[in-house]
Amino acid sequence: xxxxxxxxxxxxxxxxxxxxxxxxxxxxxxxxxxxxxxxxxxxxxxxxxxxxxxxxxxxxxxxxxxxxxxxxxxxxxxxxxxxxxxxxxxxxxxxxxxxxxxxxxxxxxxxxxxxxxxxx
Numbered sequence: 001x002x003x004x005x006x007x008x009x010x011x012x013x014x015x016x017x018x019x020x021x022x023x024x025x026x027x028x029x030x031x032x033x034x035x036x037x038x039x040x041x042x043x044x045x046x047x048x049x050x051x052x053x054x055x056x057x058x059x060x061x062x063x064x065x066x067x068x069x070x071x072x073x074x075x076x077x078x079x080x081x082x083x084x085x086x087x088x089x090x091x092x093x094x095x096x097x098x099x100x101x102x103x104x105x106x107x108x109x110x111x112x113x114x115x116x117x118x119x120x
Contacts, residue, residue, distance in 0.1 A: 002075075005067035012063060016056040023049050 024046065 002067060002070045002072060005063055005070060009060065009063045009067060012056055012060045016053065016060065019049055019053050019056060023053070
């Protein structure tokens, strides 16, 4: 099921990119020179493309969440960072060496503030 979601995510991404590229710009330099995108019914096309873009973006978010929820356990373990793995290894090594004690780290002593005489 995870592979199906990945394939759908790739298809959605390609369609989203093509849809965004097919849209005409709605501002910027074209708006400054009076170029309009309402030429011969182009307004309905832009409405459709905008709604299609929103639909694809929502579908992409839903597919990503679904793919995350169906990810196999082996992929989750493999995706852990090196830091997480080293922390887990250190914790398991520490738990396995309960009889052995590690040398304590020395903390530099802080100089105590001079005591002042009690006020009368």
